[in-house]
Amino acid sequence: xxxxxxDVLREQSLAELRxxxxxxxxxxxxxxxxxxxGQIPALMKQLKDVPAADRPEFGRRANAWRAExxxxxxxxxTVAAPREDAVPFDPTLPGRWHTLGTMHPIxxxxxxxxxxxxxxxxxxxxxxxxxxxxNNFTALNTPAHHPSLDETDTxxxxxxxxxxxxxxxxxxxxxxxxxxxxxxVTPGRCYRRDTTDATxxxxxxxxxxxxVDTRPVSLADLKATLACFAREMMGPSVGVxxxxxxFPFTEPSVEVDFSCHVCGGSGCRVCKQSGWIxxxxxxxxxxxxxQLIGYNPEEVYGYAFGMxxxxxxxxxxxxxxxxxxxxxxxxxxxxxx
Ligand code: DAH
Numbered sequence: 001x002x003x004x005x006x007d008v009l010r011e012q013s014l015a016e017l018r019x020x021x022x023x024x025x026x027x028x029x030x031x032x033x034x035x036x037x038g039q040i041p042a043l044m045k046q047l048k049d050v051p052a053a054d055r056p057e058f059g060r061r062a063n064a065w066r067a068e069x070x071x072x073x074x075x076x077x078t079v080a081a082p083r084e085d086a087v088p089f090d091p092t093l094p095g096r097w098h099t100l101g102t103m104h105p106i107x108x109x110x111x112x113x114x115x116x117x118x119x120x121x122x123x124x125x126x127x128x129x130x131x132x133x134x135n136n137f138t139a140l141n142t143p144a145h146h147p148s149l150d151e152t153d154t155x156x157x158x159x160x161x162x163x164x165x166x167x168x169x170x171x172x173x174x175x176x177x178x179x180x181x182x183x184x185v186t187p188g189r190c191y192r193r194d195t196t197d198a199t200x201x202x203x204x205x206x207x208x209x210x211x212v213d214t215r216p217v218s219l220a221d222l223k224a225t226l227a228c229f230a231r232e233m234m235g236p237s238v239g240v241x242x243x244x245x246x247f248p249f250t251e252p253s254v255e256v257d258f259s260c261h262v263c264g265g266s267g268c269r270v271c272k273q274s275g276w277i278x279x280x281x282x283x284x285x286x287x288x289x290x291q292l293i294g295y296n297p298e299e300v301y302g303y304a305f306g307m308x309x310x311x312x313x314x315x316x317x318x319x320x321x322x323x324x325x326x327x328x329x330x331x332x333x334x335x336x337x
Contacts, residue, residue, distance in 0.1 A: 250283025
């Protein structure tokens with residue numbers, strides 16, 4: 001090796017050092033040049049092959065290079081050395097304003113609903129968006145000819161797989177894997193082949209609740225639980241009513257209305273003059289569901305309910321179009337600080 005080649009190598013090592021972004025990137029550079037089998041120790045071994053006239057100068061430069069590299073490395077490892085291309089700090093410039101993100105109204109409602117039910121003894125359970133026919137329909141006592149199974153209503157991914165149309169299949173997952181008592185709430189995404197408009201979206205969220213026990217649980221318990229939830233969510237003066245309804249997986253089934261938060265029940269545009277707003281579906285678990293998942297219907301009692309998260313968010317925050325919730329416009333989202 002000549003003196004010129006030595007200088008090139010030195011330049012190269014310093015350039016690599018400067019290019020290293022952090023301590024982790026410095027280490028390979030150190031090994032390559034200073035390590036036991038590195039370039040500099042190798043040079044020292046080759047010293048005898050350098051022409052005798054150049055030898056003292058070569059040795060001097062190699063030693064200086066080593067010292068320079070070691071010092072530079074030590075400096076870089078302790079302080080984040082300023083990069084050569086860094087803009088000098090100018091204290092006269094105005095500060096940079098970092099805007100904080102805000103929690104999405106959907107997430108806020110989910111968190112709040114779960115917190116209320118947590119206090120009533122419900123734990124949060126989770127299930128996948130891709131479900132089986134059995135969990136989403138069959139075990140929920142929904143016959144194969146039910147219109148909700150149609151291609152026009154459900155996103156099928158195969159003969160047996162689909163994007164869940166409701167969070168109710170998590171009930172099935174929990175009951176097939178746990179013995180009663182179970183007391184869960186399960187928030188999550190649901191999918192239906194709905195055409196998007198101001199109140200519909202093909203992708204929306206529900207929160208499901210399930211309570212099954214070996215001691216008697218009645219419709220009165222369900223109503224008291226949902227009334228307690230209503231007061232926590234909407235304030236102490238909210239009214240709750242049950243209307244008879246039908247769901248395949250509950251018997252009896254009800255739809256649950258809260259008194260209108262805008263007019264207080266006297267009738268207005270928001271509640272379409274009825275004084276009530278539909279919030280949830282609910283009911284006592286149908287014995288057929290217990291049979292299908294392997295509980296003995298003679299030994300267990302339980303109720304379930306399911307509510308739409310978007311609907312609650314829209315009522316809560318006075319949102320008039322569901323699409324606002326999905327467009328991620330910061331002018332909209334920033335209002336929920
Ligand atoms: N899964 C129903 C729906 O999407 C809502 C529902 C009704 C859930 C009754 C329940 C229930 O758990 O008991 O319309």
